[in-house]
Amino acid sequence: MSLFRFLIQGWGIPEEIRDKIFEPFFTTKPPEKGTGLGLPIVLKIIKTHDGFITYETEVGKGTTFYIYLPAVEKKVKKFEEVEVKEITPATILIVEDDESLRYLLKEYLESRGYKVFATDDGYDAIEIYKMNIEKIDLVLIDIGLPTIDGITTFRKIRQINPNACVVLTSGYFLPESDPATLMAEEGLNGFIQKPYDIDKIEFLIERFIRGK
Structure with a gap:
């Protein structure tokens, strides 16, 4: 597995909403600021590549997301196989x-x-x-x-x-x-x-x- 780490400094994620952050349309922002689709789309892309995502968060400090993707050997196909x-x-x-x-x-x-x-x-x-x-x-x-x-x-x-x-x-x-x-x-x-x-x-x- 390859690991990608992203640190977002800010308020962190309150405990009461942590199980909702990957739900489509869930957002704590007002309607004119966001649609709640960012993380669901990220999750969709990661799953498409057989990976998964976890995170650590601390209220008042920020959140670190960890994205794990399979590390595979690239196979070069013959032209007729592509x-x-x-x-x-x-x-x-x-x-x-x-x-x-x-x-x-x-x-x-x-x-x-x-x-x-x-x-x-x-x-x-x-x-x-x-x-x-x-x-x-x-x-x-x-x-x-x-x-x-x-x-x-x-x-x-x-x-x-x-x-x-x-x-x-x-x-x-x-x-x-x-x-x-x-x-x-x-x-x-x-x-x-x-x-x-x-x-x-x-x-x-x-x-x-x-x-x-």
Whole structure:
């Protein structure tokens, strides 16, 4: 096993919530500051690689996370044995205010060969889209953005380019932001429910890009 150690200095984790920190959507932050998806996604990635995670914490001092991953000898396969999964060359704009989720999704998609812009702000996303309108193939927007919400961001991007391929994401949504209604009435290209299943996200993105 290979061990990775991460020290986070801060308040530490109170005993009464320690059994909840890996639950999707659990957070002690206000809604505009976090979605509670960072650690669940980290756990998902670690399990995908047959590893596990533990931690030590002390209230008032901080928390140390220990990530254990199998140390395996890399096997070089012959060319004909390698399963090649082709991706559609594309540039994606991620608009997500959860820093850990935005970072993980950006890193994963770039590792798969996509070009990625990423921001946590709807206004910034609109400017990025304006400057790169010929390059961006897909815009992935979280509904619950803090300054300008994801639905308004979607509509403003569509004003710039009526043919823009836009997909909304959320862990929850209000009736007035029902994605089925937005798809039927405003041409929204799709909706992805959080938490992301990291091993399926590429398939969904490919489907949206090829079907736009």
